[in-house]
Amino acid sequence: MAPLLKPRTKFELKLGAATREAFGKALVELGDSNPNVVVLDADLAKSTYTADFGKKFPDRFFECGIAEADMVAIGAGLAYSGKIPFVSSFSAFLLNKGFEQLRVTAAFPKVNLKSVGTHSGISIGEDGPSQMSIEDISLACSLAGFVVICPADEVAMTKLVKAAAAYDGPLFIRAGRAKAPVVYQPDQQFEIGKSVELLEGNDVTLIATGLLVAESIRAAETLEAEGISARVIDMHTIKPLDRDAIAKAAREIGAIVCAEEHLVDSGLGVRVAQIVSETHPAAMEFVGINNTYAESGPPDALLDKYGLRAVNVAEAARRAVKRKR
Amino acid sequence: MQKISNPVELAGIAKQVRREIIEMITEAKSGHPGGSLSVTEIVVTLFFDVMRIDPANPSWKDRDRFILSKGHCCPALYSVMAKCGYCPEDQLNTLRKLGSIYQGHPDVRFLPSLDASTGSLGEGVSLGIGMALAARLDHSPARVYVVLGDGEIQEGQIWEAAMCAPKYKLDNLCAIVDYNRIQLDGFVKDIMDLEPLIDKWRSFNWHTVELDGNDIPALQRGFAEAAATKDKPTVLIAHTIKGKGVSFMENNPKFHGTAPTREEEKLALQELA
Numbered sequence: 001m002a003p004l005l006k007p008r009t010k011f012e013l014k015l016g017a018a019t020r021e022a023f024g025k026a027l028v029e030l031g032d033s034n035p036n037v038v039v040l041d042a043d044l045a046k047s048t049y050t051a052d053f054g055k056k057f058p059d060r061f062f063e064c065g066i067a068e069a070d071m072v073a074i075g076a077g078l079a080y081s082g083k084i085p086f087v088s089s090f091s092a093f094l095l096n097k098g099f100e101q102l103r104v105t106a107a108f109p110k111v112n113l114k115s116v117g118t119h120s121g122i123s124i125g126e127d128g129p130s131q132m133s134i135e136d137i138s139l140a141c142s143l144a145g146f147v148v149i150c151p152a153d154e155v156a157m158t159k160l161v162k163a164a165a166a167y168d169g170p171l172f173i174r175a176g177r178a179k180a181p182v183v184y185q186p187d188q189q190f191e192i193g194k195s196v197e198l199l200e201g202n203d204v205t206l207i208a209t210g211l212l213v214a215e216s217i218r219a220a221e222t223l224e225a226e227g228i229s230a231r232v233i234d235m236h237t238i239k240p241l242d243r244d245a246i247a248k249a250a251r252e253i254g255a256i257v258c259a260e261e262h263l264v265d266s267g268l269g270v271r272v273a274q275i276v277s278e279t280h281p282a283a284m285e286f287v288g289i290n291n292t293y294a295e296s297g298p299p300d301a302l303l304d305k306y307g308l309r310a311v312n313v314a315e316a317a318r319r320a321v322k323r324k325r
Numbered sequence: 326m327q328k329i330s331n332p333v334e335l336a337g338i339a340k341q342v343r344r345e346i347i348e349m350i351t352e353a354k355s356g357h358p359g360g361s362l363s364v365t366e367i368v369v370t371l372f373f374d375v376m377r378i379d380p381a382n383p384s385w386k387d388r389d390r391f392i393l394s395k396g397h398c399c400p401a402l403y404s405v406m407a408k409c410g411y412c413p414e415d416q417l418n419t420l421r422k423l424g425s426i427y428q429g430h431p432d433v434r435f436l437p438s439l440d441a442s443t444g445s446l447g448e449g450v451s452l453g454i455g456m457a458l459a460a461r462l463d464h465s466p467a468r469v470y471v472v473l474g475d476g477e478i479q480e481g482q483i484w485e486a487a488m489c490a491p492k493y494k495l496d497n498l499c500a501i502v503d504y505n506r507i508q509l510d511g512f513v514k515d516i517m518d519l520e521p522l523i524d525k526w527r528s529f530n531w532h533t534v535e536l537d538g539n540d541i542p543a544l545q546r547g548f549a550e551a552a553a554t555k556d557k558p559t560v561l562i563a564h565t566i567k568g569k570g571v572s573f574m575e576n577n578p579k580f581h582g583t584a585p586t587r588e589e590e591k592l593a594l595q596e597l598a
Contacts, residue, residue, distance in 0.1 A: 109434065
């Protein structure tokens with residue numbers, strides 16, 4: 001597949017809407033086009049932006065109160081009856097408090113439930129670790145048969161929410177609170193399970209998801225100045241992974257960095273490593289949150305302090321390149 | 326499906342169902358006879374008399390839904406569904422065996438005519454709310470029945486759902502508590518007492534009916550009252566006897582989750598002759 005942009009093309013990476021906001025807008029558009037789409041929230045509709053859908057389609061919006069377990073299983077009941085329910089809350093609450101219901105009422109019978117967790121990662125900022133979802137990729141990926149999606153920007157979120165509605169089966173979409181740098185042109189197409197190569201390169205591959213996609217593009221620009229050519233891949237679908245793109249990167253380049261706003265030992269990176277080790281074992285480095293809970297603070301300062309920046313991705317890339325045989 | 330409303334005839338079916346429960350669980354060498362026997366009249370009355378269903382067309386959009394939230398008592402459900410014609414009666418004795426459509430807990434992957442997979446306690450009312458909301462959106466006359474265990478309602482999610490259903494005025498939703506007073510570790514009142522149970526549901530704004538859940542005419546009246554109740558969900562607090570119909574199993578916590586031996590099977594079937 002041809003890369004979207006040539007390596008010499010600089011990304012502007014202007015701040016766009018938060019992916020949660022894009023999610024809310026996409027839901028409204030879906031509501032217009034598909035009468036079977038229904039939305040449930042657990043008293044965070046203003047924060048998850050599902051309130052926009054609720055305003056426009058009050059009959060198809062179900063406020064469940066602060067009761068995530070109940071909400072998820074109500075969603076499953078609606079799905080059993082042919083609806084396309086989106087259940088939404090902060091990711092930390094949806095995945096942790098609703099996990100049992102995601103497992104038994106959605107994953108196990110494989111009903112057509114869409115779960116969307118906003119406020120993922122540590123970039124939510126001041127609210128602190130009880131609200132920060134740093135294990136949701138791990139939890140969602142552990143649900144057999146689930147699809148797990150983590151869009152990088154508003155364009156990706158809009159397109160992938162619509163792809164999610166068209167897909168028949170249970171899935172989880174991870175959204176963020178902070179405004180996200182715009183990575184994509186509005187006409188970019190997305191396919192669930194098919195990654196996007198954003199930059200060509202032949203010394204190292206940066207495989208990132210969510211907010212770390214933009215950081216990886218910035219890292220690639222730094223590396224380019226040092227004479228290291230980095231391929232950048234947006235792995236927006238974490239389950240099922242794009243096995244071909246990973247194997248190709250491992251075979252052609254042989255040094256891989258995975259970057260994610262998630263616990264580093266249980267998210268995107270370890271899943272990519274499994275495919276690399278099964279196909280073309282290669283030097284790998286990992287950028288993520290290291291076995292800790294973060295703290296309150298401004299989002300930017302938190303990303304700096306917990307090592308989720310372009311500088312961290314670039315440093316990992318240098319290590320990976322050094323380790324190449 | 327031709328409805329059967331004659332209580333004597335329904336009682337006859339219930340007795341056959343009890344025989345099959347004993348045979349299935351004995352053959353499987355594991356399972357939950359006590360709660361399957363206590364819930365028998367509830368399931369028989371719903372499927373043969375109350376629910377609008379068509380076993381020849383199990384995915385009929387306007388059918389009534391049945392959720393066995395206390396999924397471990399599925400032998401009763403499997404036997405009733407087989408007698409209705411949903412699934413083969415001659416395979417009931419494959420219960421819990423590898424590849425059987427009759428899984429240890431209800432599983433729509435193996436038996437698609439089930440309305441929901443269950444087995445993890447506490448989830449049925451929420452599922453039922455979802456189905457009841459969908460019926461309302463679709464202007465469907467479908468009603469949703471959810472059978473709960475008494476121990477099961479110790480789960481917090483039940484009370485989240487109990488708060489939610491009246492908010493949406495789901496008068497097409499009916500929950501039935503199979504109040505047999507015994508759970509795995511012993512008597513409910515000792516493990517985690519539910520009383521005053523009817524007051525709890527009433528205070529959550531449900532229409533409540535208390536009845537003898539092994540008495541078919543009482544159940545018929547209860548379901549009619551539920552159907553006639555507007556703007557509120559109904560819960561039937563159905564007092565039942567755990568192990569009903571087999572003297573040595575009745576009110577005996579041992580038979581919550583222990584299969585009968587071949588000797589016990591023989592004695593049980595003699596009592597159910």
